[in-house]
Amino acid sequence: MRKLLWKSYGMTETGVVRTRNEDNLLLLDHEGMWLVADGAGGHANGHIASQIGVDVLAHYKTSKRLGTDSKQACDLLRQANDHIVRNSRANNQTSGSTASIFLTEGKSAVCIWSGDSPIYRFRDNRLVQLSQDHNRVEEFIEQGFSIEESEHMPIAQYLTQALGAAEELCLQTRWVDIKANDYFIIASDGLTKELLFSEIENIIRDNQGSEKRITQNLILETLNRGARDNVTVIVVFYSA
Numbered sequence: 573m574r575k576l577l578w579k580s581y582g583m584t585e586t587g588v589v590r591t592r593n594e595d596n597l598l599l600l601d602h603e604g605m606w607l608v609a610d611g612a613g614g615h616a617n618g619h620i621a622s623q624i625g626v627d628v629l630a631h632y633k634t635s636k637r638l639g640t641d642s643k644q645a646c647d648l649l650r651q652a653n654d655h656i657v658r659n660s661r662a663n664n665q666t667s668g669s670t671a672s673i674f675l676t677e678g679k680s681a682v683c684i685w686s687g688d689s690p691i692y693r694f695r696d697n698r699l700v701q702l703s704q705d706h707n708r709v710e711e712f713i714e715q716g717f718s719i720e721e722s723e724h725m726p727i728a729q730y731l732t733q734a735l736g737a738a739e740e741l742c743l744q745t746r747w748v749d750i751k752a753n754d755y756f757i758i759a760s761d762g763l764t765k766e767l768l769f770s771e772i773e774n775i776i777r778d779n780q781g782s783e784k785r786i787t788q789n790l791i792l793e794t795l796n797r798g799a800r801d802n803v804t805v806i807v808v809f810y811s812a
Contacts, residue, residue: 577810577811577812578601578604578676578808578809578810578811579601579783579808579809579811580599580601580606580783580806580807580808580809581599581783581784581786581787581806581807582597582599582606582787582804582805582806582807583787583788583791583804583805584596584597584760584802584803584804584805585791585794585795585799585802585803585804586802587762587794587795587799587800587801587802587803588795588798588799588800589798589799589800589801590800590801590802592619593619593802594610594611594612594618594619594622594669594802595608595609595610595611595622595760595762595802595803595804596608596609596611596619596622596623596625596626596669596804597609597626597804597806598626598629598630599806600630600632603632603633603634604634604641604675604676604677605629605632605634605641605645605673605674605675605676606673606674606675606756606758606806606808607625607626607629607671607672607673607758608670608671608672608689608758608759608760608804608806609621609622609623609625609626609669609670609671609672609689609735610622610669610670610687610688610689610760610761610762610802610804611667611668611669612667612668612669612670612687612734612736612737617659617663617665617667618667618668618669620656620659620667621656621659621667621668621669621735621736622669622670624652624655624656624659624669624735625649625652625656625669625671625735627652628648628649628651628652628655629645629648629649629652629671629673631648632644632645632648634677636677637677638675638676638677638678638680638681638682641675641677641682642675642682642684642745645673645675645682645684646684646743646745649671649673649684649686649735649741649743650741652671652735653735653736653739653741654739656668656669656735656736657736657738657739660736666736667736668734668735668736668737669687669734669735669736670685670686670687670688670689670734670735670760670761671684671685671686671687671689671734671735672684672685672687672689672690672691672703672758673685673758674691674756674758674806674808676750676810678750679749679750679751680747680748680749680750681747681748681749681750681756682745682746682747682748683702683703683745683746683748684743684744684745685703685743685744686733686734686735686741686742686743686744687705687733687734687735688705688761689703689758689759689760689761689804690703690705690757690758690759690761690763690764691703691756691757691758692756692757692758692759692772693748693754693755693756693757694754694755694756694757694773694776694777695751695753695754695755697777698773699769699772699773699776701769702746702748702756703744703746704744705761750810751810751812752810752811752812753809753810753811753812754809754810755776755780755783755786755807755808755809755810756807756808756809756810757772757776757786757790757805757806757807757808758805758806758808759790759803759804759805759806760801760802760803760804760805761801762794762799762800762801762802762803762804763790763794763803763804763805765800765801766793766794766797766798766799766800766803767790767793767794767797771793772790775789775790775793776790783807783808783809784807786807787805787806787807790805790807791803791805
């Protein structure tokens with residue numbers, strides 16, 4: 573068996589306000605794949621949609637060829653989308669979920685997402701967001717509003733893309749390089765609703781050396797702030 577260069581840790585919490593956790597997560601270290609799925613708020617059975625996403629992606633098996641594996645992951649996401657759409661029709665109600673995947677082989681990786689569950693990279697004490705949120709905030713920013721103005725718009729957090737939102741699933745992908753001691757973080761937006769980008773960066777910086785400690789402290793600080801939404805965090809570390 574090849575040496576496993578990746579270590580990960582993940583947690584999900586209901587939060588302080590919600591009574592049900594509609595987030596789900598999947599950690600497949602030996603396959604080099606990690607997923608966060610956040611059941612769409614305001615939709616019936618969001619927890620079912622996110623669980624479908626996890627259940628379908630659990631069938632992922634690496635071929636050790638990242639291009640092939642990226643296509644496999646996208647195909648599985650489309651299968652999950654079809655399943656959610658059929659389930660919504662059968663129950664006469666809309667159900668949806670975000671899906672954010674970090675997929676790797678060797679020294680390259682692919683981020684694949686639909687929705688607004690962010691994917692970050694922490695390198696050399698600096699955090700960058702690799703994904704682009706699929707919500708109305710991005711639309712308002714493109715129209716010239718500031719980030720602060722956009723985030724306070726009444727419909728800012730409405731998803732523009734998600735699993736189950738339409739028969740044709742819109743996915744966005746981004747290829748990234750990997751260096752020794754990189755951390756990659758996948759989260760639901762319950763994290764960013766409570767913590768500023770700089771605060772997330774500081775917590776990661778202060779807890780380097782333990783993906784478990786980073787995850788636990790990000791979750792704990794979110795709960796301390798009142799956690800209005802479910803919150804999920806996966807931290808993946810590349811040891812080289």
